[in-house]
Amino acid sequence: MIRVAVSGAAGRMGETVCRAVDAAEDMELVGRADPRLGTSVEEAIANADVMVDFTTPAVAADNARTALERGVHVVMGTTGADFESVARSGGANLFVAPNFAIGAVLMMEFARLAAPHMRECEIVELHHEAKLDAPSGTAKRTAELVRAAGGNVHEPIHSVRLPGLVAHQEVIFGGLGQTLSIRHDTTSREAFMPGVLLAIRRVGELPERYVVGLERLLFG
Numbered sequence: 001m002i003r004v005a006v007s008g009a010a011g012r013m014g015e016t017v018c019r020a021v022d023a024a025e026d027m028e029l030v031g032r033a034d035p036r037l038g039t040s041v042e043e044a045i046a047n048a049d050v051m052v053d054f055t056t057p058a059v060a061a062d063n064a065r066t067a068l069e070r071g072v073h074v075v076m077g078t079t080g081a082d083f084e085s086v087a088r089s090g091g092a093n094l095f096v097a098p099n100f101a102i103g104a105v106l107m108m109e110f111a112r113l114a115a116p117h118m119r120e121c122e123i124v125e126l127h128h129e130a131k132l133d134a135p136s137g138t139a140k141r142t143a144e145l146v147r148a149a150g151g152n153v154h155e156p157i158h159s160v161r162l163p164g165l166v167a168h169q170e171v172i173f174g175g176l177g178q179t180l181s182i183r184h185d186t187t188s189r190e191a192f193m194p195g196v197l198l199a200i201r202r203v204g205e206l207p208e209r210y211v212v213g214l215e216r217l218l219f220g
């Protein structure tokens with residue numbers, strides 16, 4: 001049994017992760033941290049092997065440090081924060097993914113493949129109106145990957161925030177007489193759960209202490 005604590009447990013993602021962990025036969029939900037529940041990270045991780053964090057950019061790095069210093073592996077989903085500086089804390093592993101949905105990972109892979117052939121690129125990301133960070137973590141990661149593959153991502157990345165949206169992104173390449181659009185739509189937060197559960201199962205045996213991107217677990 002993998003003993004899992006969820007940080008941000010009363011949030012949109014945290015509640016969904018708690019249900020997914022509860023339903024997984026090889027996992028036990030041992031702690032739920034959230035100020036809205038009156039529970040701290042320290043209490044929640046006391047008996048945990050892995051902490052999953054979906055909180056806010058302001059607190060996520062501190063939460064990760066707290067867990068790593070206590071030897072608890074971290075699966076980090078929170079975007080808009082930098083985790084490089086905490087990655088070497090303690091003796092446990094840190095896995096960070098800006099997007100846990102397989103379709104979003106494929107969108108980024110396809111964009112990386114297209115970049116050397118159609119260099120000019122714009123990214124439009126669209127999210128629910130309560131999202132705190134802009135551009136999204138997925139959009140920033142896509143831009144990094146496209147640029148590393150030789151693409152020219154135009155600034156700024158376009159961020160749309162509206163009620164009715166969940167999480168969506170379009171990567172548009174333009175070339176002579178043609179465009180190529182790669183679009184991913186998340187219509188339910190359930191989309192992220194297989195990726196989160198995979199990361200919980202694998203975070204204890206990463207090849208390095210700090211790994212970024214679900215593609216590292218999916219495609220080796």
Ligand SMILES: NC(=O)C1=CN([C@@H]2O[C@H](COP(=O)(O)OP(=O)(O)OC[C@H]3O[C@@H](n4cnc5c(N)ncnc54)[C@H](O)[C@@H]3O)[C@@H](O)[C@H]2O)C=CC1
Pocket residue numbers: 007008009010011012013014033034035036041054055056057059063076077078079080097098099100101133137192
């Ligand atoms: N990597 C991925 O695939 C995904 C990442 N996200 C990211 O996850 C994060 C959370 O998103 P939502 O669930 O929509 O936000 P939310 O606002 O619904 O939930 C955040 C929760 O964190 C709690 N919180 C605040 N401070 C805390 C602390 N110090 N310790 C523990 N909990 C604390 C809040 O009370 C709230 O319940 C965002 O950064 C978002 O971008 C969201 C969806 C997918």
Ligand SMILES: O=C(O)C1=N[C@H](C(=O)O)C[C@H](O)C1
Pocket residue numbers: 079098099100127128131135136137138139166167168
């Ligand atoms: O806040 C969200 O909802 C999401 N955040 C992540 C991001 O910033 O890319 C992943 C997904 O887009 C949903």
